[in-house]
Structure formats: structure tokens, C-alpha cells
Amino acid sequence: MKWYFAKRTSALLALLIFPHWAFAVEDRPFTESVVIFNTICAKCHEAQCSGRLSFDDALEKSANHILRHYGPASGKQWIQKELFDILNYMKEKCAYYPSNSSVPLKKTWDSDVLEEFSTLLDRNYFLPVGSLSPGSYRLVFELEKDIRATVHLISEEFDMVVDDCFDSSNKRIDIKFSVEDSGHYFFRMYPREPAKITRLSITKS
Ligand code: HEC
Numbered sequence: 001m002k003w004y005f006a007k008r009t010s011a012l013l014a015l016l017i018f019p020h021w022a023f024a025v026e027d028r029p030f031t032e033s034v035v036i037f038n039t040i041c042a043k044c045h046e047a048q049c050s051g052r053l054s055f056d057d058a059l060e061k062s063a064n065h066i067l068r069h070y071g072p073a074s075g076k077q078w079i080q081k082e083l084f085d086i087l088n089y090m091k092e093k094c095a096y097y098p099s100n101s102s103v104p105l106k107k108t109w110d111s112d113v114l115e116e117f118s119t120l121l122d123r124n125y126f127l128p129v130g131s132l133s134p135g136s137y138r139l140v141f142e143l144e145k146d147i148r149a150t151v152h153l154i155s156e157e158f159d160m161v162v163d164d165c166f167d168s169s170n171k172r173i174d175i176k177f178s179v180e181d182s183g184h185y186f187f188r189m190y191p192r193e194p195a196k197i198t199r200l201s202i203t204k205s
Pocket of ligand 1: 062
């Protein structure tokens with residue numbers, strides 16, 4: 001009982017002293033912005049590691065620029081601000097913005113989970129797939145229809161392990177790849193026409 005109380009109290013105290021922890025827990029809106037940034041903005045801003053932060057007034061100055069590349073952020077100041085913060089994070093830490101979503105142990109994702117990691121209009125996907133150790137793997141995903149898509153698998157250091165264009169057959173894309181360096185990896189897909197991914201898995205081969 002006492003221990004439980006002590007734990008609760010210290011958690012509360014921590015929240016009072018470090019309010020940004022509470023913020024870090026509630027990062028759901030951020031997932032959307034992280035996906036937008038790492039698919040659309042990444043075409044030019046990926047691995048921009050200048051270490052130099054943008055000035056606060058750069059957000060206002062770049063609003064038009066942001067909207068030109070992502071129209072749906074129009075009137076949604078919070079998305080513009082999040083995209084701006086994510087760019088600053090990348091510049092300073094030279095890393096992808098951290099994700100709070102847990103990676104399934106079996107590295108298998110179903111459509112409702114995948115939905116969260118895609119942009120609504122174009123169905124671009126950006127999904128943290130967790131850590132991979134050196135070895136050979138298969139990345140398989142199923143789609144709602146046959147399409148042609150650019151697929152990337154990227155290390156946390158921005159090295160491309162997979163970077164190619166694929167035609168699905170029987171609504172499926174099956175890719176063999178090998179990993180040399182242990183670390184966290186990220187899946188990205190740009191479909192030629194929007195198509196939902198209904199299932200994705202990574203297995204050792
Ligand atoms: C076609 C390439 C391209 C795309 C796509 C793009 N940008 Fe940019 N962006 C630039 C260039 C070039 C600059 C000016 C040079 C710089 O600061 O990197 C810039 C500048 C910025 C700045 C100002 C930085 C500063 O320090 O003043 C912000 C903020 C920004 N972009 C955010 C975004 C966001 C958010 C997206 C996605 C919605 C995006 N950009 C998409 C090319 C692009």
C-alpha cells in the first residue's frame with residue numbers, strides 16, 4: 001500500500017516538475033505530423049542535420065511554404081507547429097522524431113494499426129518497424145489492390161537498406177533484404193495511386 005502510494009506521489013511530483021513528460025505521453029496528434037513530415041517534407045528535408053535551430057518567427061514565415069507542400073494543414077496551426085518542431089528536432093538531433101507507438105513483438109501489423117501511419121489523401125506510409133539485428137529478412141505486405149510503389153527501408157542513420165520501385169502481384173509485395181548494422185529501422189511507401197496496406201510483416205529468412 002505504502003509503496004503504491006509512494007509511487008503515485010513521485011509520479012505526480014515528476015509531472016509537476018517536468019510537465020513535458022505528460023506531453024510526451026499524449027503524443028497521438030504527433031503521429032499524424034510525423035507521418036506527414038517523413039513522407040512529404042522528407043523529400044527535401046530528410047537528414048537535414050545542420051544542428052542549427054530555426055528561429056521562432058521562421059514558423060510564420062514558412063507557413064505558406066508548408067501549405068504549398070501540405071495543403072490539408074491549412075487553418076490547422078497545430079499541425080504547422082508540429083511539422084516545424086519535427087524539422088527542428090531533426091536538425092538538432094540528426095534523427096527521426098521518436099515514436100511512442102510500440103512495435104509488435106512478431107513484427108506483424110494489421111490494417112487498423114497501419115491506418116495510423118499513413119497520410120489520408122495519398123496513402124503514403126511511414127512506420128517505425130523497431131530494431132533489427134544483422135541478418136537476412138523478408139518484408140511482405142498486402143494491399144487492397146494491385147499498384148506500383150516506391151518502397152524504402154531506412155536505418156536510424158538514414159541509410160537506405162531498400163530503395164526501389166515494385167509492382168505488386170496478387171495484391172502483394174514481397175521484398176528480401178539484409179541488415180548489416182543493428183539498430184532501429186523505418187518503412188516508407190509512396191504508392192503511384194492511393195492504396196491501403198492491409199497487412200505488413202517482417203520475418204527472418
Ligand atoms: C521540394 C522541396 C521541399 C519540400 C517538399 C519541403 N520543403 Fe521546406 N524548405 C525547402 C527549402 C529549399 C527551404 C529553404 C532552405 C532551408 O532552410 O532548408 C525550406 C525551408 C523550410 C523551413 C524554414 C526553415 C528555416 O530555418 O527558416 C521550414 C520550417 C520548412 N521548410 C518546413 C517544411 C515542411 C513542414 C514541409 C512539408 C510539409 C516542407 N518544408 C517541404 C524545400 C522543401
